[in-house]
Amino acid sequence: MRVALFITCVNDTLFPGTGKATVGLLRRLGVEVDFPLAQTCCGQMHLNTGYRDEAVKLAGRFAETFAGYDAVVAPSGSCAAMVREQYPHLDIENIPKVYDLSEFLVDVLKTTDVGAYFPHKVTYHPTCHSLRGLKVGDKPFTLLENVRGLELVPLPGAEECCGFGGTFAVKNRDVSAAMCADKIGNVMKTGAEVLCAADNSCLLHIGGTLKRQKSGVRVLHLAEILASTEEGAE
Amino acid sequence: MSGVYIGMPAFPQNAAKAVQNSQLRFNLRKATHTIRGRRAAVVGELADWAELRQAGKTIKDHTLRHLDRYLIELEEKVTAAGGVVHWARDAAEANRIVARLVKDTGETEVVKVKSMATMEIGLNEALAEEGIEAFETDLAELIVQLGDDFPSHILVPAIHRNRAEIRELFLKKMAGAPKDLTDEPRALAEAARLYLRKRFLEAKVAISGANFMIAETGTLVVLESEGNGRMCLTLPKTLISVVGIEKLLPAWQDLEVFLQLLPRSSTGERMNPYTSMWTGATEGQEFHLVLLDNGRTSVLADKVGRQALRCIRCSACLNVCPVYERAGGHSYGSVYPGPIGAILTPQLRGMDTELDRSLPYASSLCGACYEVCPVAIDIPSVLVDLRAKARHPRTEKAGMAAAGWVFSRSKRLAKAQRFGGRMRRLVPKRLPGPLSGWTDTRDMPEIPAESFRDWWVREGNR
Ligand code: SF4
Numbered sequence: 001m002r003v004a005l006f007i008t009c010v011n012d013t014l015f016p017g018t019g020k021a022t023v024g025l026l027r028r029l030g031v032e033v034d035f036p037l038a039q040t041c042c043g044q045m046h047l048n049t050g051y052r053d054e055a056v057k058l059a060g061r062f063a064e065t066f067a068g069y070d071a072v073v074a075p076s077g078s079c080a081a082m083v084r085e086q087y088p089h090l091d092i093e094n095i096p097k098v099y100d101l102s103e104f105l106v107d108v109l110k111t112t113d114v115g116a117y118f119p120h121k122v123t124y125h126p127t128c129h130s131l132r133g134l135k136v137g138d139k140p141f142t143l144l145e146n147v148r149g150l151e152l153v154p155l156p157g158a159e160e161c162c163g164f165g166g167t168f169a170v171k172n173r174d175v176s177a178a179m180c181a182d183k184i185g186n187v188m189k190t191g192a193e194v195l196c197a198a199d200n201s202c203l204l205h206i207g208g209t210l211k212r213q214k215s216g217v218r219v220l221h222l223a224e225i226l227a228s229t230e231e232g233a234e
Numbered sequence: 235m236s237g238v239y240i241g242m243p244a245f246p247q248n249a250a251k252a253v254q255n256s257q258l259r260f261n262l263r264k265a266t267h268t269i270r271g272r273r274a275a276v277v278g279e280l281a282d283w284a285e286l287r288q289a290g291k292t293i294k295d296h297t298l299r300h301l302d303r304y305l306i307e308l309e310e311k312v313t314a315a316g317g318v319v320h321w322a323r324d325a326a327e328a329n330r331i332v333a334r335l336v337k338d339t340g341e342t343e344v345v346k347v348k349s350m351a352t353m354e355i356g357l358n359e360a361l362a363e364e365g366i367e368a369f370e371t372d373l374a375e376l377i378v379q380l381g382d383d384f385p386s387h388i389l390v391p392a393i394h395r396n397r398a399e400i401r402e403l404f405l406k407k408m409a410g411a412p413k414d415l416t417d418e419p420r421a422l423a424e425a426a427r428l429y430l431r432k433r434f435l436e437a438k439v440a441i442s443g444a445n446f447m448i449a450e451t452g453t454l455v456v457l458e459s460e461g462n463g464r465m466c467l468t469l470p471k472t473l474i475s476v477v478g479i480e481k482l483l484p485a486w487q488d489l490e491v492f493l494q495l496l497p498r499s500s501t502g503e504r505m506n507p508y509t510s511m512w513t514g515a516t517e518g519q520e521f522h523l524v525l526l527d528n529g530r531t532s533v534l535a536d537k538v539g540r541q542a543l544r545c546i547r548c549s550a551c552l553n554v555c556p557v558y559e560r561a562g563g564h565s566y567g568s569v570y571p572g573p574i575g576a577i578l579t580p581q582l583r584g585m586d587t588e589l590d591r592s593l594p595y596a597s598s599l600c601g602a603c604y605e606v607c608p609v610a611i612d613i614p615s616v617l618v619d620l621r622a623k624a625r626h627p628r629t630e631k632a633g634m635a636a637a638g639w640v641f642s643r644s645k646r647l648a649k650a651q652r653f654g655g656r657m658r659r660l661v662p663k664r665l666p667g668p669l670s671g672w673t674d675t676r677d678m679p680e681i682p683a684e685s686f687r688d689w690w691v692r693e694g695n696r
Pocket of ligand 1: 550603606611
């Protein structure tokens with residue numbers, strides 16, 4: 001099986017740690033993963049902001065870049081959903097098979113215990129596009145439950161949007177901030193040290209607010225928790 | 235659509251104000267979460283909900299595909315049953331027709347059953363100009379009308395008002411309200427009931443909308459909770475119904491699907507308290523049906539947008555929408571608020587004003603609306619499609635073009651990343667211009683010294 005990593009433009013530029021964690025985790029599980037250097041962006045930002053033509057170009061580029069791979073793993077629910085849900089509407093041919101990280105682990109590798117160790121209290125935000133777009137269901141929860149030392153606490157109102165929504169966060173800043181405030185209120189209720197999600201875009205928004213408020217809660221991508229081991233424990 | 239919203243600012247400005255109103259946010263949160271929970275419970279009871287939803291979608295799509303044929307069939311059946319059918323191209327024509335019909339009866343007062351279509355065309359205001367007074371008989375509509383206010387929810391139009399406000403409004407504006415009126419819901423309802431009963435008994439003309447029209451039989455159907463509809467539909471001598479052409483269903487049997495979908499999605503009830511159905515005119519009475527286009531046929535012509543015409547106005551999408559919950563109904567500047575309003579209003583009115591252009595952006599695209607919609611309208615996809623059709627601000631266009639240019643070659647992206655990495659210490663805490671929308675409430679992420687792709691290459695992976 002030829003597996004490629006689609007890092008996503010946001011992770012590539014701002015969160016290389018998530019990419020390194022994904023590569024480390026997959027290698028630990030015996031998967032050799034390629035990183036086609038021609039990759040850039042899936043086109044989601046352009047499409048969702050109303051720039052369809054640019055998005056179609058980027059989508060076409062994406063399909064070419066990842067042609068020939070049996071599976072493409074993306075550590076981002078919304079980018080994976082963009083390819084799977086939106087590309088068909090953009091008349092893209094030969095759409096590569098893209099999986100979000102938890103889908104790839106559970107559905108393709110058939111593993112729910114990745115041998116991770118992370119001795120912290122964690123709560124999980126399922127993010128809208130993983131939840132309602134990809135319908136990943138309880139896959140990330142199962143993966144987290146099997147992490148040694150990890151205490152998973154349920155997040156009240158977990159299925160509600162955090163208010164990121166790409167350019168929505170800027171165009172409708174007040175509503176976005178109000179949604180985030182409620183999300184953070186719920187995170188604080190859990191008493192968790194770490195808020196985890198499978199999408200760094202949402203975490204950029206929630207994490208940026210948590211930091212501004214000096215809340216002391218850290219945000220971490222699912223890949224980084226699943227990549228942690230006893231040897232490399234922080 | 236009704237002219238009362240002309241000149242309103244864009245959605246983000248309206249919403250910014252609403253977000254500050256903690257009473258409004260408390261009311262909205264409480265109401266939407268309660269109905270949301272009830273809906274989820276009664277929908278969960280039906281093992282075949284997914285099939286019902288699919289059936290609802292299919293029936294509506296089929297009807298819309300053959301709307302021409304079914305509308306003619308409806309006209310024939312209504313006429314044969316003693317009703318008179320009128321065709322109205324737009325709001326002005328519909329208002330003219332209704333005003334003339336009322337004048338022909340010699341009456342100057344009419345009672346009304348809650349109807350989105352008549353609100354859409356601004357019928358009450360149009361009638362007032364002709365010297366005809368319209369009385370809303372639905373409790374919440376009455377509250378909105380007495381307050382010279384706009385509805386802010388499809389199902390609960392006065393969701394933005396609290397009890398104390400309603401009590402004051404009644405005392406000030408409702409003839410015959412008891413001096414010792416309390417703000418107990420029961421007392422308020424009783425006062426309204428006494429006030430309305432008099433109207434029902436005196437009214438000679440009633441105006442309604444309809445939830446469904448059946449082509450096969452010429453039957454109109456109204457679902458309601460308070461019984462005021464039943465009174466309006468039966469007591470007055472003349473009944474005028476203004477109905478959007480998309481409310482059509484081919485056959486009587488189709489109601490089986492929709493009488494399950496609507497109450498469960500809307501009020502979270504298994505069945506609503508009152509369902510009235512009538513075919514043509516009863517002896518001694520007159521019935522007029524005004525079929526309203528008002529932009530619907532142009533919506534129908536749009537490949538992606540036309541699915542909005544499947545809407546049965548249940549308001550489930552409003553009740554799950556995190557944006558509606560914070561922004562409130564008035565921010566949408568239309569009788570159709572929430573997710574459905576965000577896709578319907580710009581299609582019906584066009585996107586010539588800043589307000590109408592801002593509506594497709596009034597969503598984080600979280601998809602909660604699509605998930606609950608009983609006729610599976612893919613609201614996020616329609617929003618995105620409308621965004622592609624909207625005129626964009628110049629600075630944004632330049633930014634998006636630049637991003638597109640960078641993303642079109644991986645070497646350009648790598649260069650931009652390296653530049654960002656070198657400049658990382660210089661990024662200010664607060665960004666200027668539109669981007670301050672980000673840094674007003676959030677910290678900027680730290681820009682890493684090395685991008686993922688540079689790490690990959692440096693590690694010798696390639
Ligand atoms: S769009 Fe769907 S959920 Fe919203 S009001 Fe219409 S039918 Fe109901």
